[in-house]
Amino acid sequence: MPNPTVTRAVDALASRRDLSADEAAEVLSEIMRGEVSETQIAAFLTALRTKGETIDELAGLARTMRALAAHVPTEREDLLEGDSDSGLSRTAIILRDAIHRANKIIYQTARTQPQCEGMGTTIVGALFHDNRITIAHVGDSRLYRLRGAAFEQVTLDHSLLQELVDRGFYSAEEAQRAANKNYVTRALGVEATVEVEIQEHPVQRGDVYLLCSDGLSDMVEDDDIHLTINTFGANLETVAKQLIQLGNDNGGKDNLSVLLAQVVDSFPVRRGILDKMLGWFS
Numbered sequence: 709m710p711n712p713t714v715t716r717a718v719d720a721l722a723s724r725r726d727l728s729a730d731e732a733a734e735v736l737s738e739i740m741r742g743e744v745s746e747t748q749i750a751a752f753l754t755a756l757r758t759k760g761e762t763i764d765e766l767a768g769l770a771r772t773m774r775a776l777a778a779h780v781p782t783e784r785e786d787l788l789e790g791d792s793d794s795g796l797s798r799t800a801i802i803l804r805d806a807i808h809r810a811n812k813i814i815y816q817t818a819r820t821q822p823q824c825e826g827m828g829t830t831i832v833g834a835l836f837h838d839n840r841i842t843i844a845h846v847g848d849s850r851l852y853r854l855r856g857a858a859f860e861q862v863t864l865d866h867s868l869l870q871e872l873v874d875r876g877f878y879s880a881e882e883a884q885r886a887a888n889k890n891y892v893t894r895a896l897g898v899e900a901t902v903e904v905e906i907q908e909h910p911v912q913r914g915d916v917y918l919l920c921s922d923g924l925s926d927m928v929e930d931d932d933i934h935l936t937i938n939t940f941g942a943n944l945e946t947v948a949k950q951l952i953q954l955g956n957d958n959g960g961k962d963n964l965s966v967l968l969a970q971v972v973d974s975f976p977v978r979r980g981i982l983d984k985m986l987g988w989f990s
Contacts, residue, residue, distance in 0.1 A: 711744045714752055721755035749813065797908060799835045803844040804904045807831060807896070811846075814897030828895040832863060832919050836969070838977040841917065843907045847892045849965075850925050852933065854916040854941075859934040862907065865922075866894035915971040916941065920951075923962035927955040937968075944968040 717727055717735045727735070735752065738744050744752075796804070810831070818827040830847025843851050848865040864870055868891040873883050896902055916937055924933070932954060940946045948966045955964045 710748055711738055713738050714744050714748050718748075718751055718755045721752075749816075796906060797842065799837045799840075799842040800844070800906045800908060803833055803835055803842055804906060807833065807844055807846065807904050808902070811896045811902045812900070815900055818897055828897040830892060830895055830921065834917065834919060834969070836911065836971075836975065839911055839974055841909055841911050843909070844904050846902055846904055847895045848922045848925070850918075850920055850922070852918040852920070852930075854918075854934065854937050855912060856914070859930065859937070861930065862909070863905070865892070866905070867892050911971045913971055913973060916944075917969045917971075918951075919965075919967040919969075921963060921965040923960075923964040924951055924955045924966055926962065927958040927960065927964075944970060 713734050717731060720727060720731070814827060814829065818824045830845075830849040832843070832845040832849035832851050834844075834851060835842045843862060845851065845863045846866060848867050848870075849863075850861055850865070851863045853860055853862050869878070869883055871893065872878050873880060894902060918933070918937070928936075928951065933951065936950050936954065937947055940950055948968055951966050952964045
């Protein structure tokens with residue numbers, strides 16, 4: 709049965725009406741949840757092409773999909789259940805599968821629309837659940853963590869430069885100043901399947917997490933990112949604006965995407981009937 713949300717979007721595009729940001733997000737949310745058939749996805753993409761959407765607009769839709777990859781209820785107890793075969797937690801599986809769906813859609817779009825040939829992207833996503841963070845990434849989009857005075861890059865780039873660092877040809881400091889940083893060894897949409905790297909870590913109160921595209925990390929050194937978070941950390945929105953401004957002031961050679969989150973309190977999942985009963989009186 710056709711998905712009604714996508715049907716309405718296709719009809720709107722056919723009547724030459726632009727989709728609002730909320731409408732586009734709703735369509736892509738349905739796609740990411742696996743609620744839309746391949747036939748209807750193809751119809752939606754065809755409607756976009758017929759209306760004359762540009763590559764930049766399709767890239768905007770891809771960015772929305774990356775954001776939606778992190779959309780999942782965080783209070784469901786079944787997220788505690790893992791997969792015994794892969795050893796992954798339920799949150800890791802949700803994040804991995806969302807990225808696999810995004811890869812499939814981008815790959816199919818690049819193959820079926822000539823103006824999109826060669827299109828690809830990188831991604832980093834995170835889910836917070838039960839006092840832990842699950843991180844998934846492909847390519848050179850990064851996740852950083854500030855814990856107390858310690859600022860560190862948690863993800864490692866899937867890039868030729870990182871492989872050279874791993875093999876001892878460059879130090880981490882030399883790599884930050886190296887040219888040709890952007891030769892990635894993994895990306896979404898380039899091949900029919902993609903390997904997603906997954907990490908899981910306990911969080912601590914006060915942790916600040918920064919997710920960003922290489923448009924920031926190529927233009928702003930880690931020490932300056934750290935200083936910016938320390939200086940404006942009382943307001944994460946201000947931190948994000950300052951980081952984007954820094955990237956643009958330093959050349960702004962690529963799109964800049966920045967997302968910040970801070971752990972303000974613990975968020976354990978209640979387990980069992982006793983915890984539920986206690987919750988009724990809390």
